[in-house]
Amino acid sequence: MTKNVPASLPALRLLATCLALCVAADWAHAAAPAPAAAVAPPKLVVVLVVDGLPNEQVQRYRDQFGQGGLRRMLDQGAAFGNAHQAHGVTVTAIGHSAILTGAYPYVHGIIGNNWIDPVTKKSVYCTEDTNYTYIGEETQPSDGTSPARLKVNTLGDELRYATGSRSKVVAISGKDRGAILLAGKTGTAYMYMDKTGNFASTTYYMKNHPEWVQKYQAGKPQDRYYGKTWAPLLPEAAYAGDASEDLNPPKPGSHNRLPFAYYSESGEIDAGYYNLLKTGPYLDQLTLDFARAAVEGENLGRNPAGVPDLLGVSLSAHDYVNHAFGPESKLSHDHLQRLDRMVADFFNYLDKRIGMDNVLVVLTADHGFPNTPEFAQTQHLDAQRLDGAKLMAALDKHLSDKFGGSKLLQAYSLPNIHLDYAQIDKLGAKRADVENAAAAFLLAQNGIADAYTRTQFESGAVQGTHIATLMRRAWNREASGDLMVITKPFWYFGSGNSGTSHGSPYAYDTNVPLMIMGKRWIKPGYYGQYAEVVDIAPTLANLLRVRPPAGAEGRVLTESLVQTPR
Structure with a gap:
């Protein structure tokens, strides 16, 4: 005999089930972590390239750095100690091309500073282009005026494409190739003119300089160093481990000791003086001063469209110093210390102007450097x-x-x-x-x-x-x-009996600093895993949420990222 079940019981059971599900859902919602707050992309990405800086020098002299420059990068950024320019011909043009293309020479087409044209069998320069000239400056046929020989695009080109050209991309260097190969196809390059001491662009980028450049040039800041002396920055004991100056005799008309005063043979401010400025700290100071003018003149980091800007700054003088004296020299040692202080001042400027919380900084080099053969021989090495x-x-x-x-x-x-x-x-x-x-x-x-x-x-x-x-x-x-x-x-x-050069596939030429700083995006720390300079462009593309450059083969350095901006 079947019992009579109250008609309301199934409804009660259904109601209980619904209540249980609702309670479970509320508990699950409460227990789930809140979604991470979206992180805005940086307002300004700054890519600093120290031409000819081996990572070995950063490690050897790091205890002498001040607090705000390279030490700030090391302490507050992600520092990759085993980073390399991972191609076999380590020279300026190839290294600069790798940084923002993320590509190797077999793809990007820049195979040296100079190379032999396969058709004419004549030497060509990496950025020469007779279709264009320097603006307001004398131009020779072999001068660097455009990126025509660069076969791929750069991160800056992708950024401008993604933002409808609202992002600004500016690159500045003491060398034309240092600026042009960072600026890419659609950015703007400015480079030091060693006959006038001006920073100038070319007709590839514009017909005439903007007003802020004209105003900067009119001030002739390059003339203020005439008669100035480059003297040791640190106490004499700080240089005790440097190579003897007698190992590297100076070439006729040059010097290999500090202090050194900047004059010209004519006794006047002339092309000889402007050219001499390249071997020493004042070229880098001028480069950073012009970078400040570009930040203000182009309103970088304060883009009215609210999109990121990119500033590339290649500091060329360390390469000239290392070529002439070797990375083991007192001059190279002192130059790096001075450069550290200049970078600190530049960071302080950016902090006041934009706020470093809004800035992402990358610091790397285009190649390293071997010691002079004379010094290497004192270390019982076969060097010639x-x-x-x-x-x-x-x-x-x-x-x-x-x-x-x-x-x-x-x-x-x-x-x-x-x-x-x-x-x-x-x-x-x-x-x-x-x-x-x-x-x-x-x-x-x-x-x-x-x-x-x-x-x-x-x-x-x-x-x-x-x-x-x-x-x-x-x-x-x-x-x-x-x-x-x-x-x-x-x-x-090479030939002669002084100085040194680079270009090999060996670690002293390939191992360069790679540091990234930006507390909203980067996890500080020392990273010993293998990394390559071609990793910079994909990593920045990931942070900026843009497409990687066409030829990029590097990886995203995910181990150093806090999270990707949304």
Whole structure:
């Protein structure tokens, strides 16, 4: 016999179930963490490049830095100690191209400061373009005036595209290539003129300078250093570990000791004086002063459209100092300390003008530096300068003797060597045989570590080692030579008996500082994992919520990010 169930019981059960679900939902909502507040993108991204700064110098001298410059970057930013310019030819143009394209030379097309044009077989300069001239300044055919040879776009180009050109992108440098290759295709570059001491742009970017530039030039700030002395910043004991000045004798008419006064041979403020300013701290001070003028003149970081702006500043003088005296020298040591204080002053300026909470700063370098051979020899290292002209003359003779032709070596801009394939074909020789003969000859020479051929590059045979990877990235099928040659560690192509140079795939040339600071976006700390300079552009693109540049192959440095702006 079935019991009679009150008609209201199913409804009561349904009501109880609904109440239980509502309570559970309320509890789950209360227990769930609140969504993270959206983080606005930076109002201004500042990319600082210290030309020719090896990371080793940052670590060696860090205890002597002041509080507001490089130490601020190290303490308040993410510092990657194992960061590299990860291509095999470490020179200024290639390094600057890597920073905001995120690309390697085999893609971005800048394979050196100078290289041999594959058609004319004449030397070309990375940013030369006879279609344009400097504004108000004398222009030579080989002067850098446009980014035409850069085959890809930059982060700044992507930022301007994403914002309908409302974002402003400005790049400033003591070298034309330092400014032009940071500015990209659609930014604006200003560079130091070593005959007048002005900062000027080119007709690629505009017909005439804006009013703020004209006003800045009229003030002639470059003249205030005439007769000024570059003296040691720190007490003498601070330089005790630096190399002896006697190891690096100065060239005629130059100096290798501090203090040093800035004059000209004529006794007047002239082109000789403006050119001399490049080797020392005053060029960098002028560059940062012009950067301040650009911030105000272009209203950077206060964009009325509310979109981010990008400022690139390449500080060139450290490269000139290291070339002349070596990174182990007192002059290089002192210059870096002075540069640290200049950067601190610039940060203080940005803090007052925009607020550093609204600014994201990246600091890196285009390449490192080896010690001078004379100093390296005191460390019991096999180090020499290798006369490239003599080596190429010997190679040309060897090939002519072996294959019965003349001038089979057509041109060179080391480490790239170009063969005359038309002449080789005419002789009935195989191109690969001549390439291999040239490589074998080079490998037999003192100071040469390796040589790669076009056939090896095109067939994919250049692989298996880290250095092979770096050289493969540095070789561009359309622009590079038919052979690429590498010196042994601590050797480099050069002549004379003083100074040093860079350009190798070795760690002293590739390991550079990579620091990112911005407390709303970056987690401070020391990061020992491997990183590359090509990681900068994808990381900034991620933070700015824009598309990475077309050729970018780097990764987003997610380990250093607080969160991505929404």
